[in-house]
Amino acid sequence: KVFGSQRKSYPPGPSPKPIVGNEVPNSEIWAVMGRWAKKYGDVLHFRIFSRHFVVLSSLETTLDLYEKRSKTYAGRPTSAMSELVRNGSVLFSQPGNRLEIYRRLLRAWLNPDIAKKHFHIQREETNNFLKRVVGSKDTMSIMARRYAGSIAIRLAYGDIPADKKEEFAQIADELLVIQNQGGQPSRWLVNSFPILRFVPAWFPGAHFKRWASETHMKTNELIKTPIQMIRQQMSTGEAVPSFATHFLENTEGLIPHRSDRDDIVACAANSFYAAGTETTSGFVALCFLLLSLHPEIQRKGQAEIDAVVGTEALPSIEHRSELPYIESILKEVHRFHPAAPLLFHATTKDDNYKGYFIPKGCTVYANIWLMLRDPAHYAEPEVFNPDRFMVESPPPDPRKLTFGLGRRNCPGQHVGDVSLWLTLARTIATCNIKSCTMVDGKPIDALHIPFMQGLASAPEPFYCDVEYRSQAYREMLDH
């Protein structure tokens, strides 16, 4: 009624096939959407079976919908299967009381003032990582993931023993795999035909239902395990202070109902790893890859650090404002390939924008990859060039987009930003990154870096040949 005759006037987009809808290629989807945007404009629509998708391709439309109408655009895409699995993931929860509580807890622990208390974790994990990268037989992806996972686990559960850290990381990885499987639109017919979820589990072919109920139990168990262990330690006075202990004690009164407390803290603590690991590790891996392709940028960064910090100490967060070139490299890595090239929100009710109908439950992507390649702001956008930020009126800071916008923006951005800066600065200070090769031994083509596509997008696994600038730098990493 509200939209009268415009009810089905979706934004323009490629013509869908009957029933199945549009075919969307599986790789470099941000580039495919970029080509579609050239043809159909900065608000385009496509459909897969009965699911609707809108892609925003300009800053203006993204600010209009993600920020100015953030109440309507703060949902997350959901599928019948992920509802059946109901995994308690913060990233995928829908707006409501519970999400507000999650975000309040995360902000209380990750805001810039409190984040300063966590610097020592980031410093230690950065050094541990840099002690491993020289001569390692692991891919950079594995090393970066271990580094980012350790930070996430220590932030959430405190300085727990190494074997517990390993165990918690395995639990969190297992959860991520399961949650991703539940959300894949093409894997489960039930995601395209939600009516199927009413089919009883014993019905022939209703394999998905059995998988869903088993998975639902398993995710519940996995999410709770670390918190149960910490509760146990709290009762014997052995627990170390952390996000988990702080909010299990609920000293700030942020969780109104006592009966929900353990469950809410369990889900919020799990989100540190679930949302902070792939993003941080993908970014760190990309830094190594891009620096290996640009030795001249490494040398220029080293010269800046040597001039400001000297050669007998490592750069620390206190030096940050005096190292503008390092800051420019950081911005340029964000711009070159955002950790999440397509942001994904969903509408919580029907809406009308620029005369087009956007239905409730529609996935609304923002193609920030494309926006960060807009030649109006970033000349020769395919070239990795930190100098573009070293001018009097620099182009917009990519971090305004790469940590998300509106009500679902990244609550970990201050902590994440510090981790990335510290790792970049200390890598440049201590190492020469000589070369990178794909796992099949092939060299990497600077113009065609292969990226994986998941919730976050990281370069495909590669090996990295790294040496220390001197033995003295290696020794500095021990302190």
Ligand code: HEM
């Ligand atoms: C360091 C690199 C990081 C990047 C580039 C990054 C980026 C993002 C992005 C793009 C989103 C989605 C925003 C949106 O939908 O508008 C997000 C959400 C989120 N991030 Fe981060 N993130 C990073 C690190 C972290 C860390 C270290 C943590 C936690 C310790 C964290 C916790 C979260 C959580 C919980 C959400 C979900 C928020 C919600 O759905 O309401 N992130 N992040």
